[in-house]
Amino acid sequence: MPRPQSRPFRQGASQFSFQENLVFEKTYYATHPDMMDGVSNEELRDRYLVGGLFRDGEIVLTYSHGERFIIGGAVPGASILPLPVQTEPDSAAGHSLLERRELSVVNIGRAVGVVTVDGERHELASRDALYVPMGSGTVTFEGEGARFYLLSVPAHRAFPLRRLTLADATPMERGSLETSNARQIYQLILPHVCQSASLCLGMTILEPGSVWNTMPPHVHERRSEIYLYFDLEGDDRVFHYMGKPEALRHIVMENEEAVISPPWSVHMGSGTRAYSFIWAMAGENLDYNDMDVKDICQLR
Structure with missing residues (x-):
């Protein structure tokens, strides 16, 4: 069965929705070192290289079974991009992606960007980072020229939100x-x-x-x-x-x-x-x- 592709989310005046469902661009599985024997260059790249994270007007998320990392990128351009919600295991309602996860956001772009967490705006200059704790609800990204690198792992407790330079x-x-x-x-x-x-x-x-x-x-x-x-x-x-x-x-x-x-x-x-x-x-x-x-x- 073909793997479902991620759906680009582009902000428009009448399109804004926090219910954009979570879809992973690609899943990376944990590997044993013996699997390196005889692997071609293309197979090596397929198993470990994470590319195509930064696409204009989109949030791209991938999933690694190694420590349950979510690895992603957000390039808002002129849009406001919401962090997707997850509908599993309860498909009737969306749940915050950070319900049991913590998140780091790093702006690797050349321009200032804004990350809004539960209504609180945080400006990130180039190379600034934001630690977003477990239990946070809605998270959005904005800023032309900003390029946000996203990393999330499971968490067992919430620590204070922190902007870091x-x-x-x-x-x-x-x-x-x-x-x-x-x-x-x-x-x-x-x-x-x-x-x-x-x-x-x-x-x-x-x-x-x-x-x-x-x-x-x-x-x-x-x-x-x-x-x-x-x-x-x-x-x-x-x-x-x-x-x-x-x-x-x-x-x-x-x-x-x-x-x-x-x-x-x-x-x-x-x-x-x-x-x-x-x-x-x-x-x-x-x-x-x-x-x-x-x-x-x-x-x-």
């Missing part, structure tokens, strides 16, 4: 220009900055002349991770490395594409120029340092 996080200086990996790491949704039930999120910005990220590479068996690469020009690419440390594979990625890293997989990348990326984790704990670091000589 890069100034709220003391940057961690890592790497050097000599090794082509000088970068600043901004921890945004972590306990010492912003409380959450399960979601951890931050942004890494590479210095001009640097191209390598996440060095040294690592895995964390108790959490899954999502990377979104952005600030790339049209012809630039990032070579994202994944897989078991002794059997690496790579996926070639374009601007504003995300990639899923299972708990058993290394995650690191190198680009054709400096870029930025948003990293998000969910799992058993909120410990940023819970990682099994791999020496570069261990990789094969």
Whole structure:
């Protein structure tokens, strides 16, 4: 049976409705590392690459069975886009998508955007983030030139809503220009900055002349991770490395594409120029340092 496609929602004067039902563009299933053996490049991309999230006038949502992540994008343009409601298991009425979930919103566009949560407006400049707690009801997105990156995971309790800027996080200086990996790491949704039930999120910005990220590479068996690469020009690419440390594979990625890293997989990348990326984790704990670091000589 063909998979149902997501329905674009475009705001018009007589079209506004908070009852736009939830439809996922694509579902990504959890995988065992043995499934990497013999997988073609196209199969690898199909299982882990999340593309096409940012389409004008639409909200696009995908679903990953790894930590039950919802990965999405919203590009309002001249519209006001509502976060869809879910009708399952009770098809007679819509329920807030955040009834038992928390949500992060990051504006990766160049213009200011507005996220309205239960009637309260929050302006997000470029690279600002918003943590939206479990139990929130209606959420809408607006702003020409804004591009909202959305990540949601299940939650067990509600924490305060919080708007976050890069100034709220003391940057961690890592790497050097000599090794082509000088970068600043901004921890945004972590306990010492912003409380959450399960979601951890931050942004890494590479210095001009640097191209390598996440060095040294690592895995964390108790959490899954999502990377979104952005600030790339049209012809630039990032070579994202994944897989078991002794059997690496790579996926070639374009601007504003995300990639899923299972708990058993290394995650690191190198680009054709400096870029930025948003990293998000969910799992058993909120410990940023819970990682099994791999020496570069261990990789094969």
